[in-house]
Amino acid sequence: MAELLRTHPLMAWSRAFERLPEPVGITVEPFVATADVRLASVGAAASEAxxxxxxxxxxxxxxxxxxxxxxxxxxxxxxxSTTETPEQLEARIRAAVLPLGGSATDVSAQRIGLRLTGARVRDVLAKGCSIDLHPRVFARGSSAQTSLGQAGVVLMALSDAGDDYVVLVRSSFAGYLADWLLDAALEFTTTHDS
Amino acid sequence: MQLIECPWCGPREEVEFSYGGQAHVPYPDTPGELTDEEWARYVFFRDNTRGRFAERWHHSAGCRRWFNAIRDTATYRFERVYRLDEPRPVTP
Structure with missing residues (x-):
């Protein structure tokens, strides 16, 4: 019987990402365990649990x-979580929030992450995203659920310099968004290495 | 494009939102005793105001929360947004 191996939806794009110049770097983030948590009110009890x-x-x-x-x-x-399996993360979070009336659901397979680094990635993102990403208002610690090239994404700022972002996108939209990002980055790639 | 102010996320583009119809339409107090006509009035009949209108909106591409807004149906201008647990603001 064939062994079922999980392949990354953006495997076919890795070569194209590698060829991108440094100012518009795109790397695929490794799979991480992810859980969606619902909790009506957060307080000391939730933080401790x-x-x-x-x-x-x-x-x-x-x-x-x-x-x-x-x-x-x-x-x-x-x-x-980068250290737990999806099952471990879900079980741990669920055990923590269930007594507080909350819930936890494993959504590890829902989204994949793309890391965008470089001096011009903000210009790339701006082509399909209406959020003001200037570090003055979107510094490290900021996130936004919005549309990027019409695909629903979660954007996160990792630096205060506006040159490091993570884009979480639904797995089924990943290929589309990868194509969109490569197209948006085209003007920053030099002609001789394309 | 017009910006709509989500009570949670702040101003976002109009395309991130979806419309939810008239706000403050109360569910019948005694649903078991309603006639078909009264049900039809509750389900299908809505005001068709020209001017300020209290509406439900959903930030569907963002935080996915419902909220209410006072919008002028003639100018499409959003005059006020407020959360579902807040009372309808008094507008002049």
């Missing part, structure tokens, strides 16, 4: 040590 202060300011994210906690709504967060 989860081991992280869930961000309550809209459109922000915080590092959690082994992952990230992203604000998705006033009662909804996205927690990721």
């Amino acid at each position: 989860l081991g992280v202060d869930l961000p309550t300011v809209p459109n922000t994210w915080v590092p959690t040590g082994t992952g990230r906690a992203v604000w998705l709504g006033p009662d909804e967060w996205l927690l990721s």
